[in-house]
Amino acid sequence: MALRQKNKFLEFVYDFYSSMKNHEISLAYEGEMNHQVMKAFTNLTIEKMSRQSENNPIQKKVFHVMVECLQNISKHAFHSELNSENDLNNGVLLVSNTEEFYQVTTGNIIEKNKVKDLNEFLEMINELDDSNLRNLYKKQLKEGAISLKGGAGVGFIDIKRKTGRKLEFHFLPLNNSQSFFIFTSTIPRKLKP
Amino acid sequence: MDAIYLEGTDDCPSVILDKDKNIFKLSGKSLPENVSAFYDPIIAWLENYAKDPLKKTTFQILLDYFNTASSKLILDIFMILEEMQENGSEVEINWHYADYDEDMKEAGIEYSEMVDLKFNLILK
Numbered sequence: 001m002a003l004r005q006k007n008k009f010l011e012f013v014y015d016f017y018s019s020m021k022n023h024e025i026s027l028a029y030e031g032e033m034n035h036q037v038m039k040a041f042t043n044l045t046i047e048k049m050s051r052q053s054e055n056n057p058i059q060k061k062v063f064h065v066m067v068e069c070l071q072n073i074s075k076h077a078f079h080s081e082l083n084s085e086n087d088l089n090n091g092v093l094l095v096s097n098t099e100e101f102y103q104v105t106t107g108n109i110i111e112k113n114k115v116k117d118l119n120e121f122l123e124m125i126n127e128l129d130d131s132n133l134r135n136l137y138k139k140q141l142k143e144g145a146i147s148l149k150g151g152a153g154v155g156f157i158d159i160k161r162k163t164g165r166k167l168e169f170h171f172l173p174l175n176n177s178q179s180f181f182i183f184t185s186t187i188p189r190k191l192k193p
Numbered sequence: 194m195d196a197i198y199l200e201g202t203d204d205c206p207s208v209i210l211d212k213d214k215n216i217f218k219l220s221g222k223s224l225p226e227n228v229s230a231f232y233d234p235i236i237a238w239l240e241n242y243a244k245d246p247l248k249k250t251t252f253q254i255l256l257d258y259f260n261t262a263s264s265k266l267i268l269d270i271f272m273i274l275e276e277m278q279e280n281g282s283e284v285e286i287n288w289h290y291a292d293y294d295e296d297m298k299e300a301g302i303e304y305s306e307m308v309d310l311k312f313n314l315i316l317k
Contacts, residue, residue, distance in 0.1 A: 035226040039204060056293045060258065064296075067224055067260050075262075138307055141268050154261040162296060 027095040033108075034089060038070040045095055058189055061162050062102050065185045066095070068155040069106045072183075097189075105184040115171050115179050125157055126166045133161055163187050197238055205231055206256060210238050215247060219270075220255035223263040232266040239273045249283040250274065255317070256297070264300075271308045278310060285311040292316055 020028060027045060031037070042063050049059045073091045091108030110118070128136060140154045160167055168184040194212055201207035201221035209218040225231040252274060259267060271286070278284045288301035298314060305312035 035204075043203075056291075057295065060294065060296065063258070064260070071224075071260065071262065134303070138303060141265055142307060154264070158261050 023096060024098050025094050025096045027093065029093045030091075032089055033070050033073040033091050033093070035074065038067065038074060041070070041093060041095075042066045054189070058102070058187065061187045062095075062104065064162055065104050065159055065187060066093075068159055069093075069104055069183060069185065072155055073106060073108045099189070101189055102187040103184060104187070105182065107180055107182045109174065109178050110171075110181045112173070112177050112179050115181075118181070119169075119171065121153060122156060122167050122169050125160055130161075133157060137161065159185050194238075194241060197235065206259075208235060210235065210242070212242060212247065215251075216253075217250060218253040218255065219267075220253075220257075222257055223259040223267075225263070228262045228266055232263075232269070236266070236269055236273065239270060243273055243277040243280075246277050246282045249285075250277070251285050251287060253287045253289070254301075255289040257291070258297075259300075268304065268307060271304060271310060275308045275310055285313060287313050287315055289315045289317045 019025075026048065027041065029037070029041065045066060046059055046063050049062065070093065074089050091106055094103075094105040096103045096105075125133065125136075137154065137157045140157060156167060163185055165186050165188075168186070170182045172180040172182065174180055196211035196213065197208055198211070199205070199208040204222060204224045204226065206219050206221040206223045209216045211217075252270075254267075274284045274286070286304075288304070290297040290301060301312060301314050
């Protein structure tokens with residue numbers, strides 16, 4: 001490696017580190033999302049929270065949100081048929097924590113033709129109040145009704161119910177056939193009274 | 194009929210289905226890599242049991258955690274038990290939850306609203 005390139009790389013490593021610190025990110029991952037990866041990161045996060053004496057219900061909510069988000073990527077397969085195996089089940093995961101909340105962000109490539117349905121579904125969930133959301137959850141379980149592929153729908157409904165916050169999501173267009181789906185869940189560190 | 198005894202792991206619950214000893218129990222964590230592969234034998238066992246059940250069946254749920262993929266299969270279990278009850282046998286569910294765990298308590302209440310079975314919510 002030429003010296004300049006090497007220096008650039010070192011700079012990148014340090015910038016990455018600083019950037020993580022600045023954004024209070026405690027965990028960052030890019031790569032394949034599968035069951036083993038999901039278990040490793042949820043356990044790591046929970047162990048850390050436990051060492052910091054975070055209270056149990058909060059630990060459980062963070063665990064739950066991570067499981068559902070990561071399973072959405074690993075199972076519900078927003079695979080691109082065009083793009084061979086390279087980005088199959090791949091994605092990014094970021095976990096951050098501040099004094100007030102934990103945040104779990106995932107990002108993954110989805111096919112552009114799925115964006116509309118997913119967007120409508122997530123917006124619909126955001127419009128529902130607690131009791132309607134509860135009814136929808138029960139209906140989904142019982143009938144598997146308006147399901148997105150493989151039941152991903154219930155996971156999103158449940159995340160909104162468990163966090164008590166609106167779902168935050170964005171779609172960044174990448175090219176003619178793909179978009180990047182970013183999904184952030186926020187878990188307040190103070191429980192509702 | 195042969196009993197089922199499964200030792201729990203960090204992603205699969207412990208299961209006991211034993212007609213002779215009158216124990217029906219699910220405990221631990223449920224987030225299996227493949228939910229159908231895990232729950233299919235349990236569902237099949239219960240469907241078989243439902244053909245000739247005990248006079249009274251108490252199903253114990255002591256789960257610490259289950260993901261949404263498992264929640265559908267747990268409902269399937271309750272629906273088999275509900276049908277068994279419609280066919281004349283007595284069924285009740287003992288739903289255990291930890292004192293800090295409002296979400297798990299709430300989940301028990303919701304299941305009790307989805308099926309026509311007697312649920313006892315029990316503090317662990």
